[in-house]
Amino acid sequence: MGWNKAYGLPKMMNAAQYLQEKTMAVANNPSLTGANAVSFKYAKNADSTNVDTRWTDYVYRTGLSHSHAINISGGNDATTYYLATGYTAQEGIIKKNDFKRINILANVDTRLSKAISLGGKASYSNEMNYSAGSSGSLPGEAYNTGALARLTQVLPPILSPYNTDGSYNINGSSIGAPNITGTSISYYNIVPITDLNRSNNEVNHVQSSTYLQVKPLSWITLKTLYGIDYMLIDNDLFQSAVTGDGYTAGGNASAVSAKYKTWVWTNTAQFDYTFADKHSLSLLVGNEQQRRTTSTYGINRQGISDPGYNIIQAGYTINNPTGNARGENYLLSTFGRLNYNFDRKYFLSGTLRHDEASQLGQKKAISTAAAPAGRSPRRISGNQHTSITSSAASASEEATEKWATSTASATIAHGHNTSAGSTAVSPRSPTPSAASATPT
Structure with a gap:
């Protein structure tokens, strides 16, 4: 509090x-x-x-803020679970500027056998923003x-x-x-x-992910992970005809609904093998697909029939479309990483990835990046091991990471994206709950 x-x-x-x-x-x-x-x-x-x-x-005012949470966790050798729920309320320093949130989270992991494990988590939150x-x-x-x-x-x-x-x-x-x-x-x-007057919005946010992991051999790990991130937003604006911004229009009301949906599917295979007690190999190969869609639509109404009304469903003389837009993009990535360690003294690493993004025109968003990384050897004593990353290797890894970031956040311009309307709704960017296994 x-x-x-x-x-x-x-x-x-x-x-x-x-x-x-x-x-x-x-x-x-x-x-x-x-x-x-x-x-x-x-x-x-x-x-x-x-x-x-x-x-x-x-x-201005002195605003009260308070937050409450309840957590429950438990399990046994094979299964663990975690449940949490919370409530937050904040009064802003400006009158009528309030925030309320209710959230719930559930997480379960279980091991079916020594070779198979699976789990999942789901969260939901409802946020109300008042102004x-x-x-x-x-x-x-x-x-x-x-x-x-x-x-x-x-x-x-x-x-x-x-x-x-x-x-x-x-x-x-x-x-x-x-x-x-x-x-x-x-x-x-x-x-x-x-x-x-008011300018409010309601955000319903659903995040969920599930995974299945299989180890057919002690040195092989196969994993598939699927996650969704759905955000539904309702915007409600009203300006009274009595005075202020709504006076000239005879009352002004807008309602815009937006849907932002993202899913991510990641499949990886990890191979970790040591032979002759000195040679250690670690190979990761994987594929990731991500799809995001955006859909918004709304209406603006002016000239309210009765000054006592303050909702969008009341009688108005002018109706205007607002906030209408639709967009879609798709990202397909294939990646791999190979690490080699000799006697815990010498270390080599290489990364390769290939990305295709629908944000740009056909065959213009395909790129492959490779980042070989060399490690300089250094004398060691006992079981301690120290390695120094060469400057060339660091630069190569950094370039790969930057390219991957720019590909994932490319501006919607061509390809499968279409949009219409004069008003854009810009919520906080949702973060997929399924963690990417893409190496950088």
Whole structure:
């Protein structure tokens, strides 16, 4: 359990300081007098006291965070299991910015015989992300008119979020400012934005993997591993017609659903053999296939029929498609690695891999990389062994690793990928639960 609180916030003027500065500025500018007179006055509260608003009090808060978990594990010589469940809730430093997560994990491994073992694990999580709208703290939001963090620094302290009758102090899309004449205040009122607007999403995440391992001989290990990573996301955005960003459109609502599905299938054969008590060979050969699909679709609706509605299913006059996209890619890899050790003094290693990726055009995404790695011998004493990697070998291994990484993350441009729509949904990139056995 813990608490989150904003710190380092700039100290803002109070109402008296603000009026003094503005009055001096007007007096020092003759163009703001006479017919073009600009004036700033105190606004009054319902009890006739002067308004002195600390706008940060309407945006920031001290948030409570707590997390709980239950774990169960057990087994015997042949089978082991592990179960875990957890719950996390976090209140952000900005009001209505909350996060909740429920997750469960199950893991089972069993040995059917000395030669055969299998196992699997599965996890599920449900995440809810709540927000009233833009905070202004993310890339591209710093100068957003409706960014809550920015509004705390530009709204005058002589304005109140409420009228004396308790209603919102608004003037169209902006805050009401009857006590300021000769100039306009075009900024939004923070309170109706946090009260009426929302930008939420729900993420359902499923990860699972299963494996089968067979050792027909003591020096041979055959293994197959299959894993999935499915992420389902629902985005829900609403901007009220009362004021703010949704005012001009007469109310604005969007709903976008996204499905991100990945599966990985890895098959490996490992051979570890020692002969003449001095020669040790270790050979790994394998194949891996990975497929990922993306499908998103959504709708944006504007012009709500009743200001009391705040859901996408209500009546609207304008319907626009948004967030529609579809993509697919496939990666096929074949790899091998050979290690040789002589008398635990001299060591040689070589890696070979071949990758084909659908992100690029046909026959343009096929590449083979080889990385022979030599180890320099060094005298040893007793059973200790020290080896030094040559610089050429290190460079070769690093090049192979970089090439493999770039192949796996190639930009979707051609081949089997198709996409449509003007809005992209960008969730956190899922990581397949099936660990790759690809050597680098």
